[in-house]
Amino acid sequence: MLLALVDPLSAGKSLCYQLPACLSAGVTVVISPLKALNLEQFKELTELGINAWTPSDDQSERVQNRIYKQLINEDPEIKLLYVTPEKMRDTWLIKALKSLNGRKLLARFVIDEAQCIIEVGYDFRPTYGTLYELLKEEFRxxxxxxxxxLIGPGIQGDILNQMNNHQVFTMPFNRFNLKYAVVKRTTKLGVEECITWITEHYPHESGIVYCWRKVDCDDMASSLNRAGLLACSYHSDVTDEDREIAQNKWNENECKVICATSAAFGMGINKPDVRYVIHSFLPESMEHYHRETGRAGRDGNMSRCILFFSDRDEGLLQQAIMGLPAPIPRHKAVHER
Known part of the structure; x- marks a missing residue:
């Protein structure tokens, strides 16, 4: 049996497996792409008094052994176990899961952020691309x-082609509390436009500015700070420690704006009071754009999503992603919904 669930952001997807895990016997294994995302889910569940765990290579052997012993106990206390796809190749974990399965205490597997199976699986995270085969081979x-x-029909079809006997549940993707605007920018990086827009609309509220390159994130954050808007830069060249510090400051409203690449600051962002998401550059795809703007307004209050674009953005995207020549510019209008 397989259930594939495709929902809009902030629609309570996690609850669809967390609630059954708490109400049913056995252990639910959640396979999620990011250690930080797993750790955040683990902390949130622990604060609610739910017995969850996420093993990590950073943990001591003593801690790892304690998790293993809990899993092979006659009546394991752990209800949700969060792991990365790579962790599913660990011998000790497979042995523990087989022990649970043999005693009918392995309740279910959940593949979270399932679009990563196709989007990053084969090239960047090969264990993601072969995850389903591993699960069906070992735990039929x-x-x-x-x-x-949100995923497009092509990616959804590729995922479902790997899986037999599937059921698909979807929900409408429209978020009525998000107001979208697309505006042609007049500057190269959109820094001045961002400063003007944020200062005018949300100078004291939380927001995200997505930038095309890592150096653009640094430049944007520096410019916003000089304008009196507290900002932090967030991308893969920033150390793990500094990224954690930046995100904690943002969550606590000590930093108002995160200037980030979509790759670094995408999944697992659950801050409810994000009032705006700005793209200073044309996003990679409509699916990416929807997921990234979906970080706004999770508390249900009105929020705004602004896209500043230039005629040259599409050509730069094609050259960077596919190695194609720049096309003739097509964007001519400014529109708002």
Whole structure:
């Protein structure tokens, strides 16, 4: 049995497997792409008094052994176990899961952010691309739930082609509390436009500015700070420690704006009071754009999503992603919904 769930962001996808995990016997294994995302889910569940765990290579051997012993106990206390796809190749974990399965205590597998199976699986995270084959080979009778936000029909079809006997549940993607605007920018990086717009509309509220390159994130954050808007830069060249500090400051409203690449600051952003998401450059795809703007307004209050674009953006995207020549510019209008 497989259930593939495709929902809009902030629609409570996690609840679809967390609630059954708490109400049913056995252990639910959630396979999620980011250690930081797993750790955040673990902390949130622990604060609610739910017994969850996420093993990590950073943990001591003593801690790892304690998790292993809990899993092989006659009546394991752990209800949700969060792991990365790579962790599913660890011998000790597979042995523990087989022990659970043999005692009918392996309740289900959940593949969170399932779009990563196709989007990053084969090239960047090969264990993601072969995840389903591993689960069906080792745990043939265990139910699998694949959970995703907005994905296009092509990616959805590729995922479902890997899986047999599937059911698909979807929800409408429109978020009525998000107001979208697309505006042609007049400057190269959109720094001045961002400063003007944020100062005019949300100078004291939380927001995200997505930038095309890592150096653009640094330049944007520096410019916003000089304009009196507290900002932090967030991308893969920033150390893990500094990224954690930046995100904690943002969550606590000590930093108002995160200037980030979409790759670094994408999944697992659950701050409810993000009032705006700005793209200073044309996003990679409509699916990416929807997921990234979906970080706004999770508390249900009105929020705004602004896209500043230039005629040259599409050509630069094609050259960077596919190595194609720049096309003739097509964007001519400014529109708002």
């Amino acid at each position: 009778e265990v139910p699998i739930m694949a959970v995703s936000g």
